[in-house]
Amino acid sequence: MVVTVFLPPSPSGPGMIKSPPLDIANLISILKQEISEKINLLDLRIDIINNGSFWNEKNVNFALFNKFKRCISHLSKEDEEISNNISKILNEINLEKTDYLIFSIAVLEQFSLQYLISSLCLAQRIKDERKNIKIIFFGNCPEEHSKNIIHNFKFIDAFLSDGNEYSIADYVKNNFKGVSIPGIIYRKENELIFTDEKRKLDLNFFPIPDFSMFDLEKYKSNNKLVLPYELSRGCINNCFFCYYIHKNKKIVFKDLKKVIEELKFLIKTYNPDFFHFMDAEINFDNNYLKELCDVFAKELPDIKWSALAVPNIGYDMLNKLKKAGCIQLRWGVEYGSERMLKIINKKTKPDEIKETLKNSYELGIYNYITLISGLDIEKESDIEETIEFIKEIKPYVDSAKECKYGELGHFSLLRWENLFNEENDKFKPKNERYAEILKKCKIPSEDIIEVMIKKPKISFIINPFTDVVAENIPSSDILSSISQIDDGRINYYDFQSLLDKNKKIKKYMKKIKKRDVVFFRRFINVFFKLIKESDYFLFYIPWWNENLRLSLIQAKLLKNKFSKSKILFFGPSCKLYFRELLNKYMFIDGILVGELEETLKEMNQNKNFFEISNIAYKLGGIHINKIKNISFEKINQIDYSKYFMFLKKYALEKPPFIYYELSRGCINNCFFCSRLTSKELRYKKSEFVFLEIQEIMQKFNIKNFYFLDDAINFNMDYLIKFLDEMIRLDLGIKWSAYAIPKNIDVELLKKLRNAGCVHIRWGVESANPKMQKRISKNLDVNEVSVILKQSHEVGISNQISFITGFPHECILDFDLIIKFIKENRDVVDYINIYKFKPRRDTLIFENPEKFGIKIINDKGIKDEVPFDEFKGLNWEMKTIQQDFLHKKLTEFINGIGILDIDPRLAFLKLINHIPLKDKK
């Protein structure tokens, strides 16, 4: 004997969500436990939910099943088209060995008119063709309706009337005896057998729901699986308009011990990403809920779940829910009219609802609300009040669903009554009452799971800055991050390039040279003309002084316009001042305090914002999430296509070179260094490197690369292998890299040159041996001179950098830099003089006394931390010293004809005239 559980196909419609049905999983589990027959599952529904091509290829017209009156007529008088449709469906299934065929007529635990209609049509034909098969209708259909339907449609052998899955198992075991079975109305010959005896529902005796027969891969959205689960069954309310089978009943709860065991089992067996608790409302019993939260936090710290709830939960309880893994609540708001809330006995008030939603939002729980319209008793003023209420709660609502009475879920029984009892289908679908205001408020109507798993829109905003290379060169960490996610909805706005290179924008901005009010106004016009609504706006702040102010203005305006979008700032200094930024600017939702790649991955996976790695945010106090760095071993190849799409979209020229990183991290321990990326040194797989370089060359015809590695010569083995392969491939590229002038011989320099290196940035920093030790750089200035000379001789252009104004630096350091430059004048092409900036998150900041300084007044949002030297200069004099020495050195360098320009500009100059290979 074979029992087949059947999820019939039907057109996609209200309430259809991408989650394996819990009632079926319960039924399968109970059948497996209670009967010895073989059990099959025929899931003809999932292909339709997935908009698959299977049924289209079979030319099945599911729309016919939405013509309810025609389908009901077909049941008494054959409709040829419907009949053909049914034949096509049945051709695809094999019921040969089936003895019991259980039709599921529910969706999301609620009766579904669509599935009833399609099930009736299919069941009739099956019964016609196979008289011996027992047809069972299974779903949450109230007893009165079940009796009515089975009475009228003789091909139905049994109908579940109490919503208890055990009743079905009992029927399969005992129907042949002809005895009454609680919870089942069944046909014995021409007689309907049923009983008023009630079956006791005890969820603690239920076996664990069995999802093993579903093709769960097909139930995944964006590779995420949501499993349904119930903690309780029943509803204490008795709403006059509701047809819910378990309404006005005592709530039956599962013991928490069982809940934990089952959830652990389900997690281990099916590895779901989320659970959705199907309970009519999760907050029937606050004590149970409190205990549940405690036990979840302890036993299931990583669980993420959503649930239905009545919006009358206080902040503390919401906070508990949040800590217990609640990421979304589906709130039965129903009306914003106090009158209607009283009438439907919701036990909530608008102010209370608003407060609940606000608290929930602030705790980072997604708010999905349901609204009702179309009850006969509602007045126009109730709708108007609800519309006003929607405007008030707009900032806190992530998604909203309007349930028109009579259409959705168990409400549709109203229509069934109308359909079945009247000769004509008098049911007129009511107009949506809230659609307009929801649209105006930009509140989407996405279903629960869609809200949880939808891919967010992420926009990167790169603002124009001054004094740096004004070319369309994409930021490497942004591109690398974008490449790590599959099919993300990414927008890339590089305003630096747009302002400089887009003809239209250039024309609009052309008369403005200074960063004055007119510039800002025009720029903001351009900005809002181009920018599209996104879930996340990520502002890149590479240069504190140049980017911060403008970005703050934009961010504030964006937040006003798109209140639900999350605004994030990232960049080296943002990391250092995340507390100040978050405290001062409420419109900033988060600051990136680690590497972008992992953060973007989790963002794209729609992880709860407050749990995304590497983010600091303000919620009451300031919180920092887990720091996760990208593993270069597992990194995907960089996908440059999005960047080039951006260039194409805005008619921008291709960049003269591309930033590229072979490695990330640093082995040095310079006391002044602070970094956004992790210090751990990681190398990219060599095969990716060559593939990426060749792809850039071939696809985009770019042959110049600017390596961003902290030093190209940290790992000599890697470097030599890289150079050898570059020489072998002979790609004809030119590149620039940063290197440490230590342990480099002429042979290596020749190799570098032959591999395309035309420009090396050498960080010398100080010409004073004592200072070299103090800053832990430990360079030997004599060795540096030799390396520079040899590098020059093999045809590499040398750019060196010095830092002035180190703690306890004196005139001697200045003298020695001058001396060094004079001695190496002929072999150095460019020199950069930087001022020492004491920054947070550096060795010197952590241990100031070790370096003879005292940090003072670290309060402002500036790109440096003031300090006094012990027995030395106070901060005021120190800054004067730094400015003075910087000016003097710059004057000196300019005086001897050496350029102090940005290394990227230097490289740009070089690539235009330096030969590809050294002739020497």
Added chain:
Amino acid sequence: MKSVKIYLTYQCNLNCDYCFVKPSTKKMSKEMLKKILDWFINQEGDEKRICFYGGEPLLCMDLLSDVRSMANEVNYSNKNIQFSDLPTNGILLNKDYLEILKKQRLELSFSLDGDLATHNTHRTKDSKLFYRILRNIELYKKNYAFPRISLTIHPDQAKNFYKNVLWLFSRGLTRLSISPALGQKWRREEIDAFGSNFSKVISFYFKNKTSGKNNIYIKPIEENVKRIIDKQFLENPTCKLGRELAFSPDGDVFACARVMHLENEEFDKKFKLGHIDEKIDLDKMKSFENYRICSDISLDCRYKFPAISCKKICNCLDFKNKKLLSKEDAESMIEIENMMFLLTYKFLKNSNRLK
């Protein structure tokens, strides 16, 4: 090379206890002076400044009475020659000397540490001499030029020096040069007293200056103000080490006009550049341009910026014991030097005179 210091004699008619000049009666001959002028005036550069030093230069009136014609005689290229103020104790000045000085267009700078009590603490015990100096200053002022006064502040007089400035101003002596006495051991309270007196002098100076009074000048305040405004932070322009020579009365040449009085063999060797009759090592002189005192003395240097005392080896010399001062005493001298600069800076800043 723009300037040269020429010690006409080491001899002096006083015996001030803080004087660093080596005790000697040596006096320069006319031939020697002529030789030095000839050599110096005909070195590169059109501008030539000559500073005569002593001992007491007025003991060499025979040389001074002819100095301009001597200089003109060897000025083959018609260079612009200027003579700096002659530092004098003023005792020997009389009408005849004044006429000579006027004729030679040589002006004087009088060493006067303050009122009678202060001046006579370290210079002379004779009150008659003090009043004679005052009379001579008056004579000079009346018959020739506005006198410049040099106050040397001995540590034990640091607490009185503001009072002495007021006293000098009350006598119409408003062009002052203030210097801490070299080679002394300064105690902490003396340094602090110097600082608080110097602060008062700064306020007093600016109060008078802004009230429009003429002929007010206090060195180093005025120089420091200029340096601060011009952002000349690297070194003290009054120290010309590496850019200037100093001649002893017998023709020896040194890179520093003060080290030559230390009478320390090692330092003589280090700073001596030759003799007018032999070779003068100008390259060696230039090498002192980047001289830093920390190459000779180990210091816990608190004054890395402005670098106004980094070259001033004079702050580290212990003339009495013919060696370098102890580390602590040298640091005190450097502290005073920098204090004068920093207090001036602070005053300018707090009174919103800096933009």
